[in-house]
Amino acid sequence: MAAPFPMPITGRGYKWTNLVARSPKGFVTSALAVAQGVGGAAIRREYAAGGQALAAGLLAGLRSMNVPVWTSSPLTDLVVEDGRVVGVVVNHDGKDTTVRARAGVVLASGGFDRDAAMRRTYQSESIDGRWSLGAAADTGEVIQIAASHGADLAFMDAAWWFPVIPLPDGTTGPMLAERSLPGQIIVNGHGRRFMDEAVNYMTAGQLIIAKHTADDPHIPAWIVFDQRYRNRYLFGGALFPRQPLPPSWYDAGIAKKGATVAALADALGMPDLPTTVDRFNLLAAAGRDDDFGRGDSAYDRYYGDPRVSPNPCLGPIDRGPFYAVQVVPGDLGTCGGVRADAFARVLRPDGSVIPGLYATGNAAGNAFGRVYPGPGATVGQGLSFGYVAARHLAGRFGAME
Ligand SMILES: Cc1cc2nc3c(=O)[nH]c(=O)nc-3n(C[C@H](O)[C@H](O)[C@H](O)COP(=O)(O)OP(=O)(O)OC[C@H]3O[C@@H](n4cnc5c(N)ncnc54)[C@H](O)[C@@H]3O)c2cc1C
Secondary structure, three states, X not given: OOOOOOOOOOHHHHHHXXXXXXXXXXXXXHHHHHHHHHXXXXXXXXXXXXXXXXXXXXXXXXXXXXXXXOOOOOEEEEEEEOOEEEEEEEEEOOEEEXXXXXXXXXXXXXXXXXXXXXXXXXXXXXXXXXXXOOOOOOOOHHHHHHHHOOOOEEOOOOXXXXXXXXXXXXXXXXOOHHHOOOOEEEEOOOOOEOOOOOOOHHHHHHHHHHHOOOOOOOOOEEEEEEHHHHHHOOEOOOEXXXXXXXXXXXXXXXEEEEOOHHHHHHHHOOOOHHHHHHHHHHHHHHOOOOOOOOOOOXXXXXXXXXXXXXXXXXXXXXXXXXXXXXXXXXXXXEOOEEOEOOOOEEEOOOOOEEEEEEEOHHHEOOOOOOOOOOOOHHHHHHHHHHHHHHHHHOOOOHHHO
16 A cells, blocks of 8 residues: 555655654655655656665666666576586576676575465465565575575575555555554454564564464454544555545455444454553553553654653553554565675585675575664665675675685
């Protein structure tokens, strides 16, 4: 689910667009983004922000150096001679084409976001890639090809997990700032809280998956909120403040509504929900989440509501009607892949290097393991190790190697 019109939003602007109805800065940031997006379209310019802008800059750099770029040309094998990777086979214009590489090959083909079999094998029976926000072509075959040539694999159970709403049209609605703002909680199938809702998205997904069992379902979990929350904040990446939840959400069973918390609990079949909400409202009134520490960390507070104090992440759920919407562990891509060293060289299980083969981004085992260190950790490591690989290929590290 995306904004219904072009609206380039930077990482810094995102926090404020969520507060469009709550703060002058939120309003101005959103208005400027709309003016740039819609105004740009009027003069036939497509303004981009975030990863799109970054990729556009890289492409411009390649074009300025006259580097040929082949799209829709999937790698189907590596060319190995005397134990060294010396090229690739790609399917180009419908033909298998060998491309020789003088210094080496860098794999940057993303993860196995969309491969249901790999996701079930390495991650969870509940995960098949349908909730992934990753690129449609990231189907993991390059990781498998590298493994077939002897590459070790690392952190295959890991992903940049990201809670999302499983929308009726098969797409997903991202849940980032939504989980930090006051007036909502996330509960399991019994109507009980189970985590600091505002925790970083990777940890949130890990917790949902780890806690899910047949007797204690957490997939789907449900975000429960009141009308005050709906009036104040964006939701699911694109619903404006006050905008009603789409009727299709209720028809598909991914949303429920009740005039009271008890009525909502009945609709969800969650007898524990009223007790959970009562307890949460007590914590919210005190401004301290003694159960899960929501709002204790700087990360939690970053996406909170600066107009709510003492804790910008906590507020009561007490103004009806009340809503619940499904939340499932989506992701921004998997982050397990071929094991690479500090020079981005691909390693065998015994730790030796496969000469001529490098990997970066989500095709490589995550440099941060199963931990989310902060925004930019995904693109940042892809760029960093791509740069390191290129320098190594060019023999620029000398004595360090
Ligand atoms: C909605 C969203 C928001 C995000 N926000 C952020 C953010 O704010 N900050 C951040 O750091 N990260 C963010 N990320 C994550 C980040 O975009 C990814 O982690 C990053 O793009 C991964 O880079 P990559 O080069 O490894 O893979 P990708 O960007 O997925 O690129 C892999 C490419 O390889 C191609 N490919 C696949 N198979 C083959 C094959 N066989 N042969 C040839 N090519 C192939 C694919 O078509 C694709 O173009 C976000 C992701 C999403 C989805």
